[in-house]
Amino acid sequence: MKLILAVVQDKDAAALSKKFIENDVRATKLATSGGFLKAGNTTFIIGIEDDRVSDVMEIIKESSHTREQYVSPSISSRGSAMMSEPVKVTVGGATVFVLPVEEFKHF
Amino acid sequence: MKLILAVVQDKDAAALSKKFIENDVRATKLATSGGFLKAGNTTFIIGIEDDRVSDVMEIIKESSHTREQYVSPSISSRGSAMMSEPVKVTVGGATVFVLPVEEFKHF
Amino acid sequence: MKLILAVVQDKDAAALSKKFIENDVRATKLATSGGFLKAGNTTFIIGIEDDRVSDVMEIIKESSHTREQYVSPSISSRGSAMMSEPVKVTVGGATVFVLPVEEFKHF
Numbered sequence: 001m002k003l004i005l006a007v008v009q010d011k012d013a014a015a016l017s018k019k020f021i022e023n024d025v026r027a028t029k030l031a032t033s034g035g036f037l038k039a040g041n042t043t044f045i046i047g048i049e050d051d052r053v054s055d056v057m058e059i060i061k062e063s064s065h066t067r068e069q070y071v072s073p074s075i076s077s078r079g080s081a082m083m084s085e086p087v088k089v090t091v092g093g094a095t096v097f098v099l100p101v102e103e104f105k106h107f
Numbered sequence: 108m109k110l111i112l113a114v115v116q117d118k119d120a121a122a123l124s125k126k127f128i129e130n131d132v133r134a135t136k137l138a139t140s141g142g143f144l145k146a147g148n149t150t151f152i153i154g155i156e157d158d159r160v161s162d163v164m165e166i167i168k169e170s171s172h173t174r175e176q177y178v179s180p181s182i183s184s185r186g187s188a189m190m191s192e193p194v195k196v197t198v199g200g201a202t203v204f205v206l207p208v209e210e211f212k213h214f
Numbered sequence: 215m216k217l218i219l220a221v222v223q224d225k226d227a228a229a230l231s232k233k234f235i236e237n238d239v240r241a242t243k244l245a246t247s248g249g250f251l252k253a254g255n256t257t258f259i260i261g262i263e264d265d266r267v268s269d270v271m272e273i274i275k276e277s278s279h280t281r282e283q284y285v286s287p288s289i290s291s292r293g294s295a296m297m298s299e300p301v302k303v304t305v306g307g308a309t310v311f312v313l314p315v316e317e318f319k320h321f
């Protein structure tokens with residue numbers, strides 16, 4: 001048994017929760033703020049059997065990794081008559097810790 | 108020193124907090140949501156000496172273990188004139204992790 | 215890599231966050247309540263390289279350790295015409311756990 005602590009961006013949290021449920025991974029969501037990723041983030045605590053750790057890591061990576069997106073600025077900085085060009089921004093990112101567990105009980 | 112992470116149902120959290128205080132167990136409560144127990148839940152972080160781990164486990168088990176309860180449905184599904192029969196539901200449940208601690212300090 | 219879990223008083227959290235940023239320590243703040251320090255408190259999760267653990271401990275100690283303060287009571291208990299004498303109160307305090315990390319990933 002391992003304990004996985006995953007800090008992801010708020011915007012990726014819902015999709016990740018869904019993936020955990022689909023893959024029968026039991027995760028508890030903590031309300032968190034600031035920190036590793038600067039933007040608002042969410043921390044998941046996951047208890048998982050040793051041989052499923054790499055599967056969980058893969059799920060987190062796929063749902064939450066850093067990637068670039070083109071977004072259309074809502075207000076053009078060069079005036080309202082100009083076409084606003086899409087801007088490239090970096091979104092996502094996950095910080096993940098795998099911790100050893102000495103004892104695990106379900107009551 | 109060990110770190111115990113206990114995820115319990117919200118409805119058991121207040122009674123468990125009280126038990127921790129009565130037994131001089133120092134616990135910090137995290138706001139959590141969803142996860143291990145599907146319903147709303149609360150996560151406690153407990154720092155405890157090695158020889159008191161089993162006592163803390165027993166306290167968590169007693170306050171939070173899965174049990175069945177008979178509840179009277181607030182609205183009868185068969186019409187208002189019918190007596191509503193109590194329904195058996197499963198409540199409680201706790202997921203507990205004991206983690207090794209390399210260093211513990213109180214400033 | 216180690217995982218540091220630090221529970222500090224709410225009133226020390228903002229200054230500690232600032233110190234972490236100044237020292238390039240990546241910390242995630244969890245909303246917590248009650249527990250180790252009786253008053254409202256905040257829990258930080260910090261992922262840090264082994265050789266920086268003692269630096270982080272020092273930062274936490276400096277920002278959050280128990281100390282005495284003289285505060286002027288807002289209302290005199292001996293009547294409004296009396297000068298209210300400052301009262302000595304204990305503030306601060308931090309409980310810190312250093313946990314081993316088996317695997318650390320940033321996606």
Ligand code: NI
Pocket residue numbers: 065067
């Ligand atoms: Ni991708």
Ligand code: NI
Pocket residue numbers: 172174
């Ligand atoms: Ni029972």
Ligand code: NI
Pocket residue numbers: 279281
């Ligand atoms: Ni001092």
